Amino acid sequence: MEQTSDTAGHYSRMRKKFLDGGLDGFLDYEVVELLLKLADNRRDQRPTAKRLIREFKSLKGVLESQPDDLKKVEGVGSANVFGIKLIQAVSRRYLKSQVINANIVRSSQEVMDYLRHLLRDKSRECFEVIMLNGRNRILGIEQLFIGSITASAVYPREVIRLILQKDAAAVIFVHNHPSGNPMPSKEDHAITRKLVAACSTIDVSVLDHLIIAGDLITSFADKGILPTGKKDMRV
Numbered sequence: 001m002e003q004t005s006d007t008a009g010h011y012s013r014m015r016k017k018f019l020d021g022g023l024d025g026f027l028d029y030e031v032v033e034l035l036l037k038l039a040d041n042r043r044d045q046r047p048t049a050k051r052l053i054r055e056f057k058s059l060k061g062v063l064e065s066q067p068d069d070l071k072k073v074e075g076v077g078s079a080n081v082f083g084i085k086l087i088q089a090v091s092r093r094y095l096k097s098q099v100i101n102a103n104i105v106r107s108s109q110e111v112m113d114y115l116r117h118l119l120r121d122k123s124r125e126c127f128e129v130i131m132l133n134g135r136n137r138i139l140g141i142e143q144l145f146i147g148s149i150t151a152s153a154v155y156p157r158e159v160i161r162l163i164l165q166k167d168a169a170a171v172i173f174v175h176n177h178p179s180g181n182p183m184p185s186k187e188d189h190a191i192t193r194k195l196v197a198a199c200s201t202i203d204v205s206v207l208d209h210l211i212i213a214g215d216l217i218t219s220f221a222d223k224g225i226l227p228t229g230k231k232d233m234r235v
Helices: 004-022 028-039 046-056 061-065 078-099 108-119 156-166 187-200
Strands: 125-132 136-148 170-176 207-214 215-219
Touching: 004 207, 028 061, 028 078, 028 207, 046 061, 061 078, 078 108, 078 136, 108 125, 108 170, 108 187, 108 215, 125 156, 136 156, 156 187, 170 187, 187 207
Parallel strands: 170 207
Antiparallel strands: 125 136, 125 170, 207 215
């Protein structure tokens, strides 16, 4: 549907409403509508936005959907997917910039928010490492690998190399469970033992291993199951 004068007036009012008060007062479909409009200004995006919300239930559901799934909805093309996924990527970069150099203790909620945003919608397991200096400030967050989490998938030499590059004094390991089950598996325990042992050879502390499952987070440290020492060394 090509844009009419009524449609143009509608979007002019929406832009003014946003600039005056942000997203407060906007319905989920209206936020999606604005994102679609940014990438494709030629037509009325209301019907497509409403279809997306019906299909994926919420703004969160739309943002976290895979591009191929988005394209299955009538009216959604590559330009629309670009608008949706770009804002998701921008928000992730912004959240990451907020936590780099932050103190992990004082900024724990911001760090958890970033990790949820980064990992909760991934369809494959992703393994990350947070590196900290001696004052518990975050030096960097790097992805170690993507794929099934098994002890054989981890290369301690690569982990140590990355830690030494950042001159980190401590690390926190993080990975997601796409299944939505936040409980550690036998493989999770095995990989944690292996990484703790490797880090101990360079006097780097492993402060925690976090599992992200949707909005749920399991902490090895909080559960008292974080291993210590140099047992099970296989570098």
